[in-house]
Amino acid sequence: MQKTFVALTTCLMMTLGLVLGWSVAPAAAIDTYVSRYLQVREPVAIEMDSQGTLQEFTPESLSAGKKLFELHCLNCHVGGATLPDPTISLSLKDLHGATPPRDNITSLVTFLREPMTYDGTDITYWCRQIPETWMSRAELEQLAAFVLRAAQKAPGWGTNQFD
Numbered sequence: 001m002q003k004t005f006v007a008l009t010t011c012l013m014m015t016l017g018l019v020l021g022w023s024v025a026p027a028a029a030i031d032t033y034v035s036r037y038l039q040v041r042e043p044v045a046i047e048m049d050s051q052g053t054l055q056e057f058t059p060e061s062l063s064a065g066k067k068l069f070e071l072h073c074l075n076c077h078v079g080g081a082t083l084p085d086p087t088i089s090l091s092l093k094d095l096h097g098a099t100p101p102r103d104n105i106t107s108l109v110t111f112l113r114e115p116m117t118y119d120g121t122d123i124t125y126w127c128r129q130i131p132e133t134w135m136s137r138a139e140l141e142q143l144a145a146f147v148l149r150a151a152q153k154a155p156g157w158g159t160n161q162f163d
Contacts, residue, residue, distance in 0.1 A: 065146030080158035091158030108144035
């Protein structure tokens with residue numbers, strides 16, 4: 001009788017969990033590219049603002065940023081290149097040379113919210129404006145952290161392979 005009650009209770013709880021949408025989320029995976037080419041196996045500090053404030057990003061958050069980059073940026077920015085304008089890439093040098101510079105998390109998030117031309121004089125339509133209703137600040141920070149870490153560490157990132 002006791003075993004039957006436990007089995008019924010377990011079955012009922014599992015059914016209730018399915019109905020209510022309870023689940024045990026699997027641990028976030030670390031992308032192989034992030035661990036191998038970005039050399040991130042533990043949290044790394046990335047510059048948040050022009051004052052040099054640092055924030056740590058985990059391998060999991062950089063992997064999430066890579067996934068966002070693949071979903072929303074890869075069509076124009078394969079390997080950190082910029083296909084609509086190959087003279088400007090996502091290299092640290094080019095990100096720093098933009099007006100205003102886009103070489104830290106905050107400035108890159110600001111750009112993604114309101115994309116401007118490289119010289120900062122006009123709105124650009126090459127990059128889509130990303131409102132808060134589409135991606136949260138935290139998601140944009142993960143995406144920006146991925147771009148910046150790739151610019152720091154990924155072999156060939158932002159280089160013109162045809163030069």
